[in-house]
Amino acid sequence: MKKILTFLLMACFVSSYVAALGIAPARKEVVSPENITYRVYNTEAKDFTATIKLNGTMKEYITLDKSSITFTKEEKFKTFTINIDAKGKNNLFSDLIVSDGTTEVIAKLTLGEVPNKITGNLIKEEHQSDSNILITGLLIMIVMANIGYFIAGRVKKKMNPEKLLAKLIRMSDSSFRTKVTKEQNKIADEIKDIEPDLAYKLYDLTNRQAMISTIQDYLMPKSVKGERAL
Numbered sequence: 001m002k003k004i005l006t007f008l009l010m011a012c013f014v015s016s017y018v019a020a021l022g023i024a025p026a027r028k029e030v031v032s033p034e035n036i037t038y039r040v041y042n043t044e045a046k047d048f049t050a051t052i053k054l055n056g057t058m059k060e061y062i063t064l065d066k067s068s069i070t071f072t073k074e075e076k077f078k079t080f081t082i083n084i085d086a087k088g089k090n091n092l093f094s095d096l097i098v099s100d101g102t103t104e105v106i107a108k109l110t111l112g113e114v115p116n117k118i119t120g121n122l123i124k125e126e127h128q129s130d131s132n133i134l135i136t137g138l139l140i141m142i143v144m145a146n147i148g149y150f151i152a153g154r155v156k157k158k159m160n161p162e163k164l165l166a167k168l169i170r171m172s173d174s175s176f177r178t179k180v181t182k183e184q185n186k187i188a189d190e191i192k193d194i195e196p197d198l199a200y201k202l203y204d205l206t207n208r209q210a211m212i213s214t215i216q217d218y219l220m221p222k223s224v225k226g227e228r229a230l
Contacts (some may be wrong), residue, residue, distance in 0.1 A: 027108040032086040042071045048100045058095035061086035159190040165215045176208040
């Protein structure tokens with residue numbers, strides 16, 4: 001139960017970081033004039049319309065070829081192009097914002113050096129992956145590790161013939177009758193994924209002692225079975 005809770009909490013945590021949208025390139029140091037083509041990705045395969053807008057000091061020098069993009073769930077990505085005409089200008093920046101109404105992704109644009117938002121000093125933008133992409137990737141890895149841990153735990157707890165035999169020996173006849181009837185055989189169901197041959201034999205049985213004997217015979221070493229046959 002603790003593993004399930006951990007997985008659900010982690011999945012909810014990551015869902016707040018994994019956007020329904022993706023955009024590339026996420027960061028671009030531009031020259032002017034220049035045309036740049038962007039790809040917008042429909043990462044959740046859903047129907048929606050995304051709006052495209054700009055802010056920052058380079059905004060007035062940028063022309064969009066479209067202000068929105070409509071996706072169907074079958075469409076993985078679409079493109080749009082911007083034209084930058086800021087000849088003779090320098091030290092400009094803009095954020096290209098794509099939003100589906102609930103989620104937004106931002107592509108960074110810089111021309112020359114841009115002012116630091118805190119100190120006002122001019123700084124050079126570095127080419128690097130968007131930090132949101134890094135965070136998302138790390139969180140997805142954590143979730144996948146939790147899923148693997150959860151699945152591994154479930155596999156370890158699956159029934160095997162020895163455990164099933166011990167369970168049947170401890171089980172009362174009344175409890176057995178609730179699990180095995182003419183219409184169902186929950187005892188055989190517990191072992192069918194691990195030991196299908198044994199499950200096949202148990203499906204025909206509706207007597208607890210007969211099941212115990214069948215499993216004991218199944219677990220008996222072949223050498224002992226050979227001696228009994230003699």
